[in-house]
Amino acid sequence: MANRLRKAISAFLALRHRNPGMFSLFIILGEALLWFLAFPVLPPVRWDPVYVVVTLGLFIPVFFSFPLVSLLKHWPGELGWWLLVSGVATESFDQFTEEPVLFGAVLPAACAILGWSLLAWAIHRSFRLAREQSFRDPLTGLYNRAYFEREVPRLLERVYREGTPFTLALLDCDGLKAINDCYSHGFGDLALCLLGESLREGSRKSDVLIRYGGDEFLLLLPGASREEAEKVIARVQKILDEKTKFLPCPFGFSAGVISWTPGEEPLDLAALFAQVDAAMYAAKRERKPSLE
Structure with a gap:
């Protein structure tokens, strides 16, 4: 069972490079499922039209730009991207929740700091690898x-x-x-x-x-x-x-x-x-x- 689960996870992660669009769709569906399951334990929210507009305006463009981030081909960059998204999204929650300190300050700041750190490291690594590859002969692997x-x-x-x-x-x-x-x-x-x-x-x-x-x-x-x-x-x-x-x-x-x-x-x-x-x-x- 554990071996099958490991193979399934590996195949799913490999999908992000073979078909970033499909992988992004799976991520969106997974996020929607998590929100549905977590809704009963979230602080009370006044679901007014403004909140809905703000939430959709933040999440939809970022979700569908995920295939661009997957071009980094390294999971820390993708994780950093999602943490940044979470930080930006939760920053608007202080207007609609009974926990303004948690959702309006602490959580967004933590997500943003960690997300920026991971994303910067992944971008630096991608540039370093690209520079290294530009100096390599593709046939022999020696310098060019x-x-x-x-x-x-x-x-x-x-x-x-x-x-x-x-x-x-x-x-x-x-x-x-x-x-x-x-x-x-x-x-x-x-x-x-x-x-x-x-x-x-x-x-x-x-x-x-x-x-x-x-x-x-x-x-x-x-x-x-x-x-x-x-x-x-x-x-x-x-x-x-x-x-x-x-x-x-x-x-x-x-x-x-x-x-x-x-x-x-x-x-x-x-x-x-x-x-x-x-x-x-x-x-x-x-x-x-x-x-x-």
Whole structure:
């Protein structure tokens, strides 16, 4: 019984994203049922036309705007919205009840404070998630070029200021066009995903992994020397070989590597990328699958 109830609740909550309008209708019917059941214990109310107009004017627009709130896709935001609605609605009760302090001051204030807090937190979380998703490549889950152009300069500025070494590597998936032509673009997407997984498994936690575009991946290793970076790249290649050994067309990558050490002149992002891009193409020309 408990398992069925849990499944029913989960299905009902999932409805708010699949069909917000229907979910809103269920909420309205539920609110109406609660008001009907609670009516006998409510303080006496003078049900005059003014009260009816005020109540309908407050509740109806908010109820039907609930699908917009459900776009937050997070229950604290929806709960905060309902608390705000309750606070606004009960604020008018002091004109019609025998408990003006409770319904006219304490309850609306408590609902409004808690509702605003939950709603603000949910909105902040939604913006943070949207910002995070805008910096992610949807295929591999790695950071994308927008992240590279906006966030990496700040990271480099901190590295230059603190005087810590770093290494930048540019990896290019070898033969991706041939894979797409022979085995379809779906297989090419699989190749990119496998390379992304290999980068995640073979790199350090402090490393920044970026799919720059197409078949090119950037690996930024703060605090790493060139030798350390080459070990990481060799580890990534080994992991990729394990993942692709049973595929009809195993593939690898070419990598260009550049390093910066304290005492050298700082380079801007464009200059760094130009150097590592040249190193990667030199590696391709020499047909060395891993390093320059």
